[in-house]
Amino acid sequence: AIVAVMMLNGALFASDHDFGHWGAYGVKARINDKTSFSSSMEFRFKDNASDLHYMKWETGLAYKVHKVVSLAAAYRLNPGESSGEWNNAHYVILDQNFKLATNAKWDLKFRNRFIFRAGELGRGFWRTKLQLAYKFKVGESKASWYVDNEIWYQISDINGRDRYNVNWATMGFNFSLHEHVAFGPYYRLRSDKVTTTGDWKHLHILGTSLNFVF
Numbered sequence: 001a002i003v004a005v006m007m008l009n010g011a012l013f014a015s016d017h018d019f020g021h022w023g024a025y026g027v028k029a030r031i032n033d034k035t036s037f038s039s040s041m042e043f044r045f046k047d048n049a050s051d052l053h054y055m056k057w058e059t060g061l062a063y064k065v066h067k068v069v070s071l072a073a074a075y076r077l078n079p080g081e082s083s084g085e086w087n088n089a090h091y092v093i094l095d096q097n098f099k100l101a102t103n104a105k106w107d108l109k110f111r112n113r114f115i116f117r118a119g120e121l122g123r124g125f126w127r128t129k130l131q132l133a134y135k136f137k138v139g140e141s142k143a144s145w146y147v148d149n150e151i152w153y154q155i156s157d158i159n160g161r162d163r164y165n166v167n168w169a170t171m172g173f174n175f176s177l178h179e180h181v182a183f184g185p186y187y188r189l190r191s192d193k194v195t196t197t198g199d200w201k202h203l204h205i206l207g208t209s210l211n212f213v214f
Contacts, residue, residue: 021049022207029214034064046203053081068099090118107133124156142176165193184209
């Protein structure tokens with residue numbers, strides 16, 4: 001958290017920067033050795049964390065096809081605000097997750113994601129994320145520190161945009177607070193390419209996740 005605040009200091013007052021908070025709360029349940037279920041709600045605030053502009057409810061299943069490969073499918077309901085009005089969007093998400101390397105201390109993972117808007121036409125993306133995580137313990141509880149970068153490549157009609165127009169760079173922690181409770185604070189730099197100028201604008205995010213795990 002200290003590092004995140006230091007990175008934010010001074011940048012928040014630049015015209016192409018903003019500060020936001022994202023909070024996600026959910027449930028993760030193991031059905032059997034290969035199949036798991038997850039469901040969560042997320043609330044996003046922008047304009048220096050003063051404006052609730054985006055919510056999402058996401059639920060889906062993941063299936064482990066190999067010890068280093070898993071597949072997942074999810075449905076997302078996404079109420080979002082635009083020009084003072086709220087509208088719902090519906091998405092289908094398909095993930096392929098690969099554990100590229102692992103040992104007692106380190107994990108290197110890669111996620112390949114396709115996200116499509118259902119019904120009314122909207123933007124669809126191919127998103128790739130590479131994550132490096134270091135595992136440790138706080139007392140007897142499991143924890144990890146991670147860094148990752150996620151590239152968004154637009155596969156639908158670009159309407160004057162470049163296809164690569166969003167990037168997320170993230171640093172965070174995961175803590176097991178209890179056998180059935182996991183908590184994760186993180187800092188994320190979200191960068192969006194402005195269509196008219198080609199410049200990047202940035203949102204500095206201090207985020208949290210809280211999951212009940214069964």
